[in-house]
Amino acid sequence: MSVKDLVDRYCRVDKLPHIWCPGCGNGIIMGAVIRALDKTDFDQDKTVIVSGIGCSSRAPGYMNFDTLHTTHGRALAYATGVKFARPDLNVVVLTGDGDCSAIGGNHLIHAARRNIDLTVVVFNNSIYGMTGGQFSPLTPAHSYASTAPYGSIDRNFDLCKLVQAAGGTYVARSTAYHARQLVNLIATGLNHKGFAFIEVVTQCPMYYGRRNKFPSPVDMLKWQQEHAVPVKAAAKLSPEQMAGKFLIGELHREEAPEYTAVYETDVIAKARGDIN
Amino acid sequence: MAAKTKCKAQLLSGNEACVQGALVAGIRFFAGYPITPSTEVAEGLAEELPKIGGRFIQMEDEIASMGAVIGASLAGLKSMTATSGPGFSLKQENIGFAAMTEVPCVVVNVQRYGPSTGLPTSPAQGDIMQARWGTHGDHPVVALMPASVRETFDLTVEAVNLAEELRTPVIILLDEVVGHMRERVELPAAEDVELFNRVKPTESPDTFLPYKPAANLVPPMPAYGDGYRFHATGLVHDETGFPCGKGADGNTLVRRLQAKVEQRQPKIARAETFQTEDAEIVIVAAGSVARSARAAVKEARAQGIKLGLVRPITAWPFPEEAIDSVAQTAKALIVAEMNLGQMILEVERIAAGRAPVFGLNRIDAELITPEDIIVRAQEVTNNVR
Numbered sequence: 001m002s003v004k005d006l007v008d009r010y011c012r013v014d015k016l017p018h019i020w021c022p023g024c025g026n027g028i029i030m031g032a033v034i035r036a037l038d039k040t041d042f043d044q045d046k047t048v049i050v051s052g053i054g055c056s057s058r059a060p061g062y063m064n065f066d067t068l069h070t071t072h073g074r075a076l077a078y079a080t081g082v083k084f085a086r087p088d089l090n091v092v093v094l095t096g097d098g099d100c101s102a103i104g105g106n107h108l109i110h111a112a113r114r115n116i117d118l119t120v121v122v123f124n125n126s127i128y129g130m131t132g133g134q135f136s137p138l139t140p141a142h143s144y145a146s147t148a149p150y151g152s153i154d155r156n157f158d159l160c161k162l163v164q165a166a167g168g169t170y171v172a173r174s175t176a177y178h179a180r181q182l183v184n185l186i187a188t189g190l191n192h193k194g195f196a197f198i199e200v201v202t203q204c205p206m207y208y209g210r211r212n213k214f215p216s217p218v219d220m221l222k223w224q225q226e227h228a229v230p231v232k233a234a235a236k237l238s239p240e241q242m243a244g245k246f247l248i249g250e251l252h253r254e255e256a257p258e259y260t261a262v263y264e265t266d267v268i269a270k271a272r273g274d275i276n
Numbered sequence: 277m278a279a280k281t282k283c284k285a286q287l288l289s290g291n292e293a294c295v296q297g298a299l300v301a302g303i304r305f306f307a308g309y310p311i312t313p314s315t316e317v318a319e320g321l322a323e324e325l326p327k328i329g330g331r332f333i334q335m336e337d338e339i340a341s342m343g344a345v346i347g348a349s350l351a352g353l354k355s356m357t358a359t360s361g362p363g364f365s366l367k368q369e370n371i372g373f374a375a376m377t378e379v380p381c382v383v384v385n386v387q388r389y390g391p392s393t394g395l396p397t398s399p400a401q402g403d404i405m406q407a408r409w410g411t412h413g414d415h416p417v418v419a420l421m422p423a424s425v426r427e428t429f430d431l432t433v434e435a436v437n438l439a440e441e442l443r444t445p446v447i448i449l450l451d452e453v454v455g456h457m458r459e460r461v462e463l464p465a466a467e468d469v470e471l472f473n474r475v476k477p478t479e480s481p482d483t484f485l486p487y488k489p490a491a492n493l494v495p496p497m498p499a500y501g502d503g504y505r506f507h508a509t510g511l512v513h514d515e516t517g518f519p520c521g522k523g524a525d526g527n528t529l530v531r532r533l534q535a536k537v538e539q540r541q542p543k544i545a546r547a548e549t550f551q552t553e554d555a556e557i558v559i560v561a562a563g564s565v566a567r568s569a570r571a572a573v574k575e576a577r578a579q580g581i582k583l584g585l586v587r588p589i590t591a592w593p594f595p596e597e598a599i600d601s602v603a604q605t606a607k608a609l610i611v612a613e614m615n616l617g618q619m620i621l622e623v624e625r626i627a628a629g630r631a632p633v634f635g636l637n638r639i640d641a642e643l644i645t646p647e648d649i650i651v652r653a654q655e656v657t658n659n660v661r
Binding site: 015044045046048050060061064065066067068069070071074076077078079080081082083084085086088089106107109110263267268270271272 | 305307323326327329331332333335336337339340341342343344345346347348349350351352353355369370373499500501502503504505506507508509510511518519
């Protein structure tokens, strides 16, 4: 499908242009989500896009689906309600690094633990952009933010490891630079029956880049290109060679019972006396 | 009217009656988090909902429970949560979201002693103002205050109906005494209970405006998956449902939210009156305290004191007419409540000096007794003579 056709079909064209700053990676990620949805067989009318609060969480407003722009950090709690109430709906969560790993961190680990069939795409731009550039739990340690004028001393999360440890059954990472890979990873996550989590390293030139010696958005994309290492390539590298770099690609996949399905086959069946 | 089938008598607690009311009213989704003294509501629905294909989920915290309830309601199910004091505080942000996005839901708050952890199994009525103003910004609220096990059943049904009709969160303000006490009740058969289901749009998705109100100021509500592809946001939005960033739209929206409940105040707000016609002193008391007040009225009259009772059944909207009426006829009003004076503020506002208003407040974790009320009535009698 041509870009125009994709936009006409999947975007609320009258809501464009979007509010994101020039050079922001959010549009690339929203585009990847749309392309991934187009690659799957889900019915557009049976797909619900849920978000929290922040720059990334404005994306659903531009997307032509049932959409839910919730409170800060709570997208996964609302999405759990939608999915558990209507397991036939395809539920996608778009969230940011602050939304999902700070204020929403508890919901993230518990949604992963339940292995409920949600697809979560985290727009990780290393900063709270909407509020003007404060550090988040994913801001690399020692980088600068409006609330870390002397450099952040907080250690940053590896969110993919966290989600895998919590029980997420599909975990992947990509970047705004690796846009084609990103589409495929999201599409695989959408088709995965269970909790699918895709972290996307992206750029905020306005609030992260300016403070951290990235003169332009292109420099930030180059940084992504140079520091992201595909899983296969990483296997051949020493820990020294991997220092300061991060993995991209499919990091974890397993088959495990999905929450809403188990509720049917186990809880409802037992409550009705169909099984002991 | 169809012949009414009466069910056999049962011994139920208020919390158990709330479960029964929820099931009959069509609640098919419950999300909650354990907290005393409301936990029996969650336990009862954990057992019963799966039997009828309904959904029960224990979430990771109170905030998540409220979020899940709103998500499930948007997906089309009648949804409810139950909590108590500290949990009610935690739910407030998402209650505001439900008010703003007009998502029907019911929040049961079995009030307990506060602030903070307080006395978890001890009664209080300290959340009357939190129920009204707990979330930030102007918003509509409906809150109901049952005083008996049977009334807990009835008001749970009514709470679900009002939430569906008005598209707004409805709070059931139980107190620990009503939640935990057991009474013999005969509940009506499910087929005799009148239910209200949210109004769905009849327009095609092409022309439908999700936040365009009908004549009753409530917009019809599709469910996710119905093909309407609508947007719900806590941002100020116009009739399309999308944020506009304009103060004028906020003005239109928030005034309508307020008005859709306010204009039904005469229908929703109500109080029970007991021996107020000739009463010189009228007690205003709700929930479990009203039970003591009723006993006090009988006892005081035996002693020659003309006492009466107004029992607000709705905390919000407050039953103004009942207070207005006794403010004109009584020599004084006494507001008896297990807090340091919350409902009294509404009574004073409505009485507006026509009758002096006195408080009777206990916060020692004990129920206000009939004796407390009679002693206070005697003091007040001497005071206003």
